[in-house]
Amino acid sequence: SSEQIEQLHRRFKQLSGDQPTIRKENFNNVPDLELNPIRSKIIRAFFDNRNLRKGPSGLADEINFEDFLTIMSYFRPIDTTLGEEQVELSRKEKLRFLFHMYDSDSDGRITLEEYRNVVEELLSGNPHIEKESARSIADGAMMEAASVCVGQMEPDQVYEGITFEDFLKIWQGIDIETKMHVRFLNMETIALCH
Numbered sequence: 345s346s347e348q349i350e351q352l353h354r355r356f357k358q359l360s361g362d363q364p365t366i367r368k369e370n371f372n373n374v375p376d377l378e379l380n381p382i383r384s385k386i387i388r389a390f391f392d393n394r395n396l397r398k399g400p401s402g403l404a405d406e407i408n409f410e411d412f413l414t415i416m417s418y419f420r421p422i423d424t425t426l427g428e429e430q431v432e433l434s435r436k437e438k439l440r441f442l443f444h445m446y447d448s449d450s451d452g453r454i455t456l457e458e459y460r461n462v463v464e465e466l467l468s469g470n471p472h473i474e475k476e477s478a479r480s481i482a483d484g485a486m487m488e489a490a491s492v493c494v495g496q497m498e499p500d501q502v503y504e505g506i507t508f509e510d511f512l513k514i515w516q517g518i519d520i521e522t523k524m525h526v527r528f529l530n531m532e533t534i535a536l537c538h
Contacts, residue, residue, distance in 0.1 A: 365406035401450035453505030
């Protein structure tokens with residue numbers, strides 16, 4: 345709505361310091377984002393050309409208000425009054441945004457190493473979980489993903505990573521709305537992806 349766009353514009357101006365663009369370092373001014381263990385991935389996602397719909401790879405140095413709206417559109421609630429096809433398209437766009445957060449090298453696959461990095465970041469704030477335990481959790485999750493996406497694998501078969509199609513299968517039946525949203529509290533915009 346126009347009211348939401350005005351609110352986002354105020355937030356954009358606050359983040360940018362009244363400049364026409366935002367740079368990654370402007371996100372240092374969002375205190376609650378500081379507490380998010382995947383903070384760097386969330387910030388990077390705002391500048392990912394794939395999410396900005398500007399190319400298959402690479403990062404923008406800065407984003408303007410239109411780019412900011414493009415990114416924020418991934419977080420808007422899915423309008424369930426739309427037709428089934430539109431609802432599914434909105435869901436896929438949200439999932440593609442998440443997929444890009446994990447696929448850090450833009451090769452179209454979330455490799456075991458990329459997934460390990462995410463799990464290690466997510467668990468980094470827990471002093472009771474060592475790095476090796478985090479790696480084991482990631483390895484187990486990747487094996488589960490392989491079984492969901494490929495089925496029974498041969499002992500010598502290697503699962504090369506989660507493709508976007510695999511990612512869609514994994515997220516089948518999971519309510520994306522509860523996993524990906526933005527809160528507006530006292531103009532403190534916090535992107536949450538968990």
